[in-house]
Amino acid sequence: MxxxxxxxxxxxxxxxxxxxxxxxxxxxxxxxxxxxxxxxxxxxxxxxxxxxxxxxxxxxxxxxxxxxxxxxxxxxxxxxxxxxxxxxxxxxxxxxxxxxxxxxxxxxxxxxxxxxxxxxxxxxxxxxxxxxxxxxxIRGTQPKDLSNTVLATAFPFKDKSTFPAYNQTFCKIFAASGDVRRSGSAALDLAYVAAGRYDGYYERGIKPWDVAAGELLVRESGGIVTDFKGNNDPLNKGEIVAGSPKVIRGLVSHLKNL
Structure with missing residues (x-):
């Protein structure tokens, strides 16, 4: 170490x-x-x-x-x-x-x-x-698409005025995936992605301390971490998407216009 x-x-x-x-x-x-x-x-x-x-x-x-x-x-x-x-x-x-x-x-x-x-x-x-x-x-999972995946997310509870638009996207992702969890700890959710317990994670309204450690965990377990548009600097964007390349592709296709 x-x-x-x-x-x-x-x-x-x-x-x-x-x-x-x-x-x-x-x-x-x-x-x-x-x-x-x-x-x-x-x-x-x-x-x-x-x-x-x-x-x-x-x-x-x-x-x-x-x-x-x-x-x-x-x-x-x-x-x-x-x-x-x-x-x-x-x-x-x-x-x-x-x-x-x-x-x-x-x-x-x-x-x-x-x-x-x-x-x-x-x-x-x-x-x-x-x-x-x-x-x-530990290694993350490598699903071929969103079907049958178990994903994790969080809701914009600090500014609930943004929830209607967020919920529309959530419904599309929920329909495309196997299931979605909301546990209340971004850091643990990302650690679970790294360990293969979740297949992917996404959230908006995050701070660097919420996701910095989790970002490196996911990357070093074979995953990718982006913002909602698929760009490579989530730590400074206030939004994050994490998972395998194909999971990222599926999530970003729904999140890029949010």
Whole structure:
């Protein structure tokens, strides 16, 4: 394992301990509302701070982009952190949330992990070295088309005025595929695509910390990641499509005019 990824794993496990301790005492949580239907807890903040502090012990000059703390520092190495992806699930006691950490070097994704502390599942990837789940190599699926695929997505719950148009496209994709899931954690959904549990994923209205780690996981498991028009820079477009080339082709054919 790359030394920087190894440090990230240690940081994620520290955050996972904080998250699980908070999960056991959810009734005592104090919620803050960041925006419409968008909440944060002290656990989110504590987990992010713990990740940053752990990484800084080894790399004090590196920069960070965190969901809760924003951008700090300036360096050719930048860590992108979502300390608790799936906060609403966490708050409600739905057992589906994770830690997501990715490392950019000169703007290019180099290392990534998604850690599910409930299931002790650690998804990791390094550029050019493949993707792993708990140390074992994983590969995405290679369906010939959308029929019989199981896809994942999310709905625009923060701006529901856009839902009618989104729903029209969803209905077309649902009709063309085997089934569609909506789980509430983009990072875990992308990790599941990398592991072959889902055949594809798409979402609009995402932030870099939602998908940075998942993007590298999918790419290193043999998949492709694009925006809704099939272009190659989803991290900065606020929208993402992930899966095998043929799944991407099928999804983009429905999403490109959305």
């Amino acid at each position: 790359h030394p920087m990824l190894n440090i990230a794993v240690r940081a994620a496990r520290v955050a996972g301990t904080i998250i699980m301790r908070g999960y056991e005492t959810r009734d005592e949580l104090t919620l803050e509302q960041k925006g419409a239907h968008d909440f944060v807890t002290q656990i989110d903040k504590d987990a992010e701070q713990a990740i940053i502090e752990k990484i800084q012990q080894s790399y004090p000059d590196h920069a960070f982009i965190g969901e809760e703390s924003g951008t700090t520092g300036e360096n050719e190495y930048t860590w992108i952190i979502d300390p608790l992806d799936g906060t609403t699930n966490f708050i409600k006691g739905i057992p589906h949330f994770c830690v997501s950490i990715a490392l950019l070097h000169k703007g290019r994704l180099e290392q990534a992990l998604v850690f599910d502390p409930l299931r002790s599942e650690l998804f990791t990837a390094g550029r050019g070295t493949g993707a792993q789940l708990n140390g074992y190599r």
